[in-house]
Amino acid sequence: MSQFCATMTSCECSRWPATLAAMTSSQGPSANSLRLDAEALNAFLDRAFPAAGTEQLPRVVDIAPGRVRMHAPTSDRSLRPGGVISGPTLMSLADSAAYALILGHIGEVAMAVTTSLNVHFLRPCRPGLLVAEGRLLRLGRRIATVDVLMWTEGPDRPAAQATVAYAIPESPGP
Amino acid sequence: MSQFCATMTSCECSRWPATLAAMTSSQGPSANSLRLDAEALNAFLDRAFPAAGTEQLPRVVDIAPGRVRMHAPTSDRSLRPGGVISGPTLMSLADSAAYALILGHIGEVAMAVTTSLNVHFLRPCRPGLLVAEGRLLRLGRRIATVDVLMWTEGPDRPAAQATVAYAIPESPGP
Amino acid sequence: MSQFCATMTSCECSRWPATLAAMTSSQGPSANSLRLDAEALNAFLDRAFPAAGTEQLPRVVDIAPGRVRMHAPTSDRSLRPGGVISGPTLMSLADSAAYALILGHIGEVAMAVTTSLNVHFLRPCRPGLLVAEGRLLRLGRRIATVDVLMWTEGPDRPAAQATVAYAIPESPGP
Amino acid sequence: MSQFCATMTSCECSRWPATLAAMTSSQGPSANSLRLDAEALNAFLDRAFPAAGTEQLPRVVDIAPGRVRMHAPTSDRSLRPGGVISGPTLMSLADSAAYALILGHIGEVAMAVTTSLNVHFLRPCRPGLLVAEGRLLRLGRRIATVDVLMWTEGPDRPAAQATVAYAIPESPGP
Numbered sequence: 080m081s082q083f084c085a086t087m088t089s090c091e092c093s094r095w096p097a098t099l100a101a102m103t104s105s106q107g108p109s110a111n112s113l114r115l116d117a118e119a120l121n122a123f124l125d126r127a128f129p130a131a132g133t134e135q136l137p138r139v140v141d142i143a144p145g146r147v148r149m150h151a152p153t154s155d156r157s158l159r160p161g162g163v164i165s166g167p168t169l170m171s172l173a174d175s176a177a178y179a180l181i182l183g184h185i186g187e188v189a190m191a192v193t194t195s196l197n198v199h200f201l202r203p204c205r206p207g208l209l210v211a212e213g214r215l216l217r218l219g220r221r222i223a224t225v226d227v228l229m230w231t232e233g234p235d236r237p238a239a240q241a242t243v244a245y246a247i248p249e250s251p252g253p
Numbered sequence: 254m255s256q257f258c259a260t261m262t263s264c265e266c267s268r269w270p271a272t273l274a275a276m277t278s279s280q281g282p283s284a285n286s287l288r289l290d291a292e293a294l295n296a297f298l299d300r301a302f303p304a305a306g307t308e309q310l311p312r313v314v315d316i317a318p319g320r321v322r323m324h325a326p327t328s329d330r331s332l333r334p335g336g337v338i339s340g341p342t343l344m345s346l347a348d349s350a351a352y353a354l355i356l357g358h359i360g361e362v363a364m365a366v367t368t369s370l371n372v373h374f375l376r377p378c379r380p381g382l383l384v385a386e387g388r389l390l391r392l393g394r395r396i397a398t399v400d401v402l403m404w405t406e407g408p409d410r411p412a413a414q415a416t417v418a419y420a421i422p423e424s425p426g427p
Numbered sequence: 428m429s430q431f432c433a434t435m436t437s438c439e440c441s442r443w444p445a446t447l448a449a450m451t452s453s454q455g456p457s458a459n460s461l462r463l464d465a466e467a468l469n470a471f472l473d474r475a476f477p478a479a480g481t482e483q484l485p486r487v488v489d490i491a492p493g494r495v496r497m498h499a500p501t502s503d504r505s506l507r508p509g510g511v512i513s514g515p516t517l518m519s520l521a522d523s524a525a526y527a528l529i530l531g532h533i534g535e536v537a538m539a540v541t542t543s544l545n546v547h548f549l550r551p552c553r554p555g556l557l558v559a560e561g562r563l564l565r566l567g568r569r570i571a572t573v574d575v576l577m578w579t580e581g582p583d584r585p586a587a588q589a590t591v592a593y594a595i596p597e598s599p600g601p
Numbered sequence: 602m603s604q605f606c607a608t609m610t611s612c613e614c615s616r617w618p619a620t621l622a623a624m625t626s627s628q629g630p631s632a633n634s635l636r637l638d639a640e641a642l643n644a645f646l647d648r649a650f651p652a653a654g655t656e657q658l659p660r661v662v663d664i665a666p667g668r669v670r671m672h673a674p675t676s677d678r679s680l681r682p683g684g685v686i687s688g689p690t691l692m693s694l695a696d697s698a699a700y701a702l703i704l705g706h707i708g709e710v711a712m713a714v715t716t717s718l719n720v721h722f723l724r725p726c727r728p729g730l731l732v733a734e735g736r737l738l739r740l741g742r743r744i745a746t747v748d749v750l751m752w753t754e755g756p757d758r759p760a761a762q763a764t765v766a767y768a769i770p771e772s773p774g775p
Contacts, residue, residue: 127508128508159475159476161538166522166541166544167515167522170519171515171519174515190509193514194547195545195717195766196518196545197371197416197543197717198543198544199390199391199542200540216375217376219376221743222768224375224414237390240390240398242416302682333650334649334650341689341692345689345693366722366725368721369592369720369721370718370719370720371545371718371720372718372719374716395569395594396542420569420570547739547764549741550741564723564762567724572762574748585738588764590719
């Protein structure tokens, strides 16, 4: 299935029993199974970033093995001169999408930290529903790498693409 | 169609009359039409890089609007300690794939130059047929940005991912 | 002079008559002369980003041909779990430092936009006065590239390094 | 001392008893001491990359705690259309400089591998003595990050800047 399809019908949570898959896993983290579903991830993000205020955090709307989709609220604070969504808003979203996707696979006990982020701004990001789709390029034992595409006008007109690398602990627990 | 499918059956040259599309274009370069097909690109690369020797250049095996696939020969010179394909070999291929994809869309008259390249090495790249698949993230008037995935073990086990930005001339000709 | 010296005594505004240099320039933008000093840049940033609130914007504390230093306020909103300054805070600062440095050289009439940002997070960024030092790697006719180092513990213990590329208009400035 | 000064008089090997410093270290690897000097590094690179042929490898001409300088031979194979040194030549040199700098600090027993490389091409790289100066941004326990500047026309006219991240083994060194 395309990384960038507009509708992820094949990975609706009802069809991807991700939590079950994670529960039955007796192995270490895998790119093929989830340990947290969208609801659990959003609850974790709320607890982890209380200062931000619940209503301003991007939300996981879909997660499946290897990919995640998030929606981000934007406000006037997100706009830069010209009325487009600012670069820092997009960079922050890319980081959040990578974080959520990795935690979804390794579980919330792990203290993963961003080691690098590379973003290309492709076109002005017009106001609208801001969507990020993250795809796991590699879930290694120590480094996880995520590709993130972001848009408001549709996946065929991406506003930015980011590649994000996280360092993950040696022994993330089940 | 997936960016990373192993077989690009829907973009065989016989089915994508790219040259025709390019010929009928009276507009500037577009991400939706090609100006050079695989054969023309390979001929151009041979002329442009004579010092390399024809047999050592990566070859365009498929190109369609928005994406390209290349195969790269590897030799003992391409290996680093441990018997894996070296990072510079992959970086050079990523640059070539981006260059070929952009020229395919803007034509060979243009002097496009790489402005930045970001590569993540995802796993050891075992010897084998080295494949690169480039996808046009954005063909702007002045900057073109290309995402490249590279592998020998299959697209599900990518060895490296790169994002390459090229500066393109203001008025590339038809 | 070192890019990373803790004190930039040789580029105090009183000693670098930047505005004068800019005024006497009859040429295009140059990496060797400024068109805006720190005060003018801060005033411009205040006008350009009114939604942010003046007290929350990073401030230019020093600018000289080829480099800039900024101080960034941090608040509880800037902290992530563990009490360290968040990645997005650092990325936003890197972007601001590059923007201020480029505008300082080309003048505020130009509409420069970020095309790419690459950041490496080097160590946890402990709370404290957050400093960014930007250095102009290249002020081209169409692309400007800036290297930014950021720290709270001192330039010998940088928290992050970023490389930021901006697209600049063809005919900026008077 | 400036990262980019043209002459590294203060880090001549005769004045930086790097090997001694390394020998007296009873700790793990440190950014403040070396385990290999230039001669040992060049000998190691010759053994590690026999296929390349000794005469074509870049050479360490100076190394000191936290930084390295290399000279790279260039040939007709290094040139791209227009007679400038090719991007892949510069990327390969950046990777080598980072590798040499890290091995100089952690010793040759370690199997360090590149995880990411980000390069910005700043101006055409005219033929001439190709110089790379690497600076250690951070030598962490698991990740080392190196900034590399490259030029033929002098450090004030850099041809490219790269940031290179290496993964290093958990327990390197003797």
